[in-house]
Amino acid sequence: MSKTRRRPIEELDKRLSILRMEDKPEIIERLAEIKTYNEFKAWAVLKLAGLSYLPKQYLNIINKRLRQEYGKLTVVYIDLFAGSGLNKIKGYDKPFLGSPLLVIDRASRASYQFDKLFFVDKSREYIKALEERIKILSEYDEYSWIKGRCFTIPKDANEAAKEIASKLNKIKYKNCLIFIDPYKWQIKRDSLERLLEFHGDVLITLQALLIAKEIGKHNSSGLKEETVEKISEFFGMSESRWRKLSTEDSVKEEYIKIIKEHKPFVVDIKVKSGGLYRYYLIFASKRSNPPWKNWILRLKNLVESFSGDIAEHCIERMYGRASRLDDYFKKQEKKIKTKTKYTTLDNFLN
């Protein structure tokens, strides 16, 4: 996080320029020559903005505190729902870095880099695009450290988690930064727990609101048998137990309870997507009182001050559709005024 205090809109704008690789346009242009992308709405960049702060902080601390203590320590990054490496926002054609390439880029700026990086996606097409993009990056000096350190796994995340765990279990001293970014409930509880056992930190996207809504639907009209089974595996509990989790808070609290069995330090970061929609980024660490506690709490405050609307405005500015960041506040004022007008009219009609 920056030491000079920027306003949230300026800080997010800066993060988006990192995701756009604005300081290296020739590299992102080459990466974009491969025409396979993940496509999202603007609010999806918020989790990547949050993730972008972690690698450098994590690696610097590991290097300072643990590497000297343990000597030969293997430092690992695991991205269980990695995607293709580049994302496009619906309605815009310029690509943004996806989680794997973002983490590589940020790690390049740390005092020490990852020894091994595992990238998993069940889509062969995404993994192929990611492999090609990793190869392109590795040709540049600042990223050449990734040569021979990246392992791509085109499989279901749950199978891959087993495979990665059995590889890592052979290494005595290791520490992992793990990013788990499913659409909804694609990670089973036993796979999650397998990874939570490793020393290190984890960041998880939790779609608590979406999941609670689906549970509500199940309670009123029933879901498909296949979906019921997936939700049972996600929570690692019977249908009769998860049926009670029909609010966003209850889903989040239950999930945090599961995580806390393995990692006692948990911080939940609420990401406001725009409108009424939101999701959580859950950060967890093995140490109950980690030395980076204040840092992560500051990160929580910062990311919670972002929103999907602000992200959309920053992206519009990048495209020249809005000229200044401050136009965002004018737009908001206008919105509020229009709303007030309608409310008054409603009151009058009633």
Ligand SMILES: C[S@@+](CC[C@H](N)C(=O)[O-])C[C@H]1O[C@@H](n2cnc3c(N)ncnc32)[C@H](O)[C@@H]1O
């Ligand atoms: C939300 S996207 C992740 C994007 C990436 N983390 C990023 O932020 O750039 C989810 C990804 O998970 C993949 N996926 C969906 N179900 C999966 C599963 N069961 N196992 C592994 N990957 C899966 C999809 O193909 C998609 O690329």
